[in-house]
Amino acid sequence: MSSTRKLEAEVGDLDLDGVLAAARAGDEDAFRALVAPHLRALHVHCYRMLGSYADAEEAVQEATVRAWRGLAGYQGTGPLRHWLYRIATTTCLKLINRRGREPLASTAEVAWLQPYPDVLLDQLTDDDADPAAVVERRESVALAFMAALQLLPATQRAVLILREVLDWPAREVADLLDTTVAGVNSALQRARATLAVAPTVDPHRGRLSRHEQRVLDDFLRAWHARDIPALAALLRDDIALTMPPQAIRIVGRDAVARFFATVPANGRLDRVRLVVTRANGHPALAAYLPDNGEWDCRGYGIMVLTIIGEQVATITGFPDPDLFPMFDLHVTTR
Numbered sequence: 001m002s003s004t005r006k007l008e009a010e011v012g013d014l015d016l017d018g019v020l021a022a023a024r025a026g027d028e029d030a031f032r033a034l035v036a037p038h039l040r041a042l043h044v045h046c047y048r049m050l051g052s053y054a055d056a057e058e059a060v061q062e063a064t065v066r067a068w069r070g071l072a073g074y075q076g077t078g079p080l081r082h083w084l085y086r087i088a089t090t091t092c093l094k095l096i097n098r099r100g101r102e103p104l105a106s107t108a109e110v111a112w113l114q115p116y117p118d119v120l121l122d123q124l125t126d127d128d129a130d131p132a133a134v135v136e137r138r139e140s141v142a143l144a145f146m147a148a149l150q151l152l153p154a155t156q157r158a159v160l161i162l163r164e165v166l167d168w169p170a171r172e173v174a175d176l177l178d179t180t181v182a183g184v185n186s187a188l189q190r191a192r193a194t195l196a197v198a199p200t201v202d203p204h205r206g207r208l209s210r211h212e213q214r215v216l217d218d219f220l221r222a223w224h225a226r227d228i229p230a231l232a233a234l235l236r237d238d239i240a241l242t243m244p245p246q247a248i249r250i251v252g253r254d255a256v257a258r259f260f261a262t263v264p265a266n267g268r269l270d271r272v273r274l275v276v277t278r279a280n281g282h283p284a285l286a287a288y289l290p291d292n293g294e295w296d297c298r299g300y301g302i303m304v305l306t307i308i309g310e311q312v313a314t315i316t317g318f319p320d321p322d323l324f325p326m327f328d329l330h331v332t333t334r
Helices: 003-012 016-024 028-050 053-069 080-099 131-139 143-149 154-165 170-177 181-196 210-224 228-233 253-262 321-327
Strands: 235-243 246-251 273-279 282-290 297-308 311-318
Touching (some): 016 028, 028 080, 028 143, 053 080, 080 154, 080 170, 143 181, 143 297, 154 170, 154 181, 170 181, 210 228, 210 297, 210 311, 228 253, 282 321
Antiparallel strands (some): 273 282, 282 297, 297 311
């Protein structure tokens, strides 16, 4: 067993004091063992704050370095994960400030929005949490909710996530953000008011239900058969198709059907290979386009679908092949 795995086992056996002492003495393996159980949750937290998988990667790396350098400041009076969340939150707030990202007026303007693979959400664990709370935390990365969060000023966003997703006490949030409990409650009220009027779609709960799987199967059949009427029948009257980072928003069944009939591969949907995956608790489809040959296909982008009742309510397309490795998908295939 490697030294890092041995220390991880020790942490699992609640030998926190010994591993913490070793980390404070400069043992990097001990530090990695301390933070390893929390990295996925921290990454998802940063993703909620930032709306971007790539930005969350940057924030977690920066926060981990800050935690290593400031480990002497952890007194052990509270859970280690709370201390790490504090560092991750302030890191995200600084990154938002560096990027100059002001609150947006519309979810359609969130150019940096990226999907989050469900296979990584499945790595979330919290031994101290009620199972229902863990499920609720996973649902809080639904794409509509993620886009709506970007309408909030950074501090309001942090308050909402810490109070309503992580269930932190108002006093603890106030201490972190250097404000008062009254200030936290006021920020939370304003954040709720903003989200109340933002367009949202109920997040998908758990695995696909039978009817959702049937809708997805019918969508795939209609797509590969280039059956536009059948495809249109699967769309809600008020369906919205967006494609961040492009400022494209197509609304309505007829308009979206015309888009599919003319734009992807010039309307040759049968040439576009779709591979089923999942993102943000929703069914998703990775699209491959022919690449200089009859058989080779190159990844083009990922479509995330929300399904309400028997129809597709929204389609969010991410035309970025760099996303494919995040979903453990090959960029080229045949």
